[in-house]
Amino acid sequence: MASSQSYNLYLGLELFVILFSQVFAHVPPEAEATIPGRKMVLDGRISLEKFVRAVHFLESRMKGTMMIPPRLYEMPSDKLLLSGLLFFGFHGALVEERKQGQKFLVDIEAWTDLKPPGKSDNLSDSVDYTKIYGIAKEVLEGPPYYLMESVAQKIAITVLTNYPQISDVRLKVAKPHVAVHGQLDYIGVEIIRHRSDLPV
Incomplete structure (x- = not known):
């Protein structure tokens, strides 16, 4: 239970950061380091795949189900x-x-x-x-x-x-x-x- 709750919290925080990253867009550069969410977005530590997986997971939680979010389709690198x-x-x-x-x-x-x-x-x-x-x-x-x-x-x-x-x-x-x-x-x-x- 603790593991699933931590995973839920982790994905929820990522989703929150992504959704509200634009709110921080007006923040001057010297203050960016003090806002973890803004810095994570700028550093590219939140990907589109994580965003979709977070949305999928949280949606399933709201419906009372416990679905493991699927990975997005990834094209081969070659x-x-x-x-x-x-x-x-x-x-x-x-x-x-x-x-x-x-x-x-x-x-x-x-x-x-x-x-x-x-x-x-x-x-x-x-x-x-x-x-x-x-x-x-x-x-x-x-x-x-x-x-x-x-x-x-x-x-x-x-x-x-x-x-x-x-x-x-x-x-x-x-x-x-x-x-x-x-x-x-x-x-x-x-x-x-x-x-x-x-x-x-």
């Missing part, structure tokens, strides 16, 4: 990186975009276990990044989509479908030349798709 891919396509909602075309920038991160290829030094144990590049090229230079969201979705789902060893994909699709009256580097979208997002 990943393949393809950065700065450049293609020419005809995607866009404007007629001019679909007629004249434009450049698209693409970044891809694919989470997969790289320990096997790291030990064997054998390409067959890894994912050939040229194949992932080929998927992006086929989509970007293929039939036009109205939205960049659809372009990113198509690439991400295709990568996950074709390579079961890849668990998650982050896609960024951007276009540097847009009809905006102002200075900017690009306009784009970034999505993360998990294997659980694949159609059944």
Whole structure:
């Protein structure tokens, strides 16, 4: 009993600190060290996972149940990186975009276990990044989509479908030349798709 009460108190205090950390936002820097909650937030000692686990746990306690809060889904740390891919396509909602075309920038991160290829030094144990590049090229230079969201979705789902060893994909699709009256580097979208997002 004492152990569960301590755990409940610990999570409750963390939840309190997170919820009220913004109250301390106006505190001058010289006083921050005197406020443990503010310092914990600034030091990054309270994570999003702990916050959600605390909320889940306290909610179960309020309902009279004793549920152990589940861990959040965590993506593996290893990943393949393809950065700065450049293609020419005809995607866009404007007629001019679909007629004249434009450049698209693409970044891809694919989470997969790289320990096997790291030990064997054998390409067959890894994912050939040229194949992932080929998927992006086929989509970007293929039939036009109205939205960049659809372009990113198509690439991400295709990568996950074709390579079961890849668990998650982050896609960024951007276009540097847009009809905006102002200075900017690009306009784009970034999505993360998990294997659980694949159609059944």
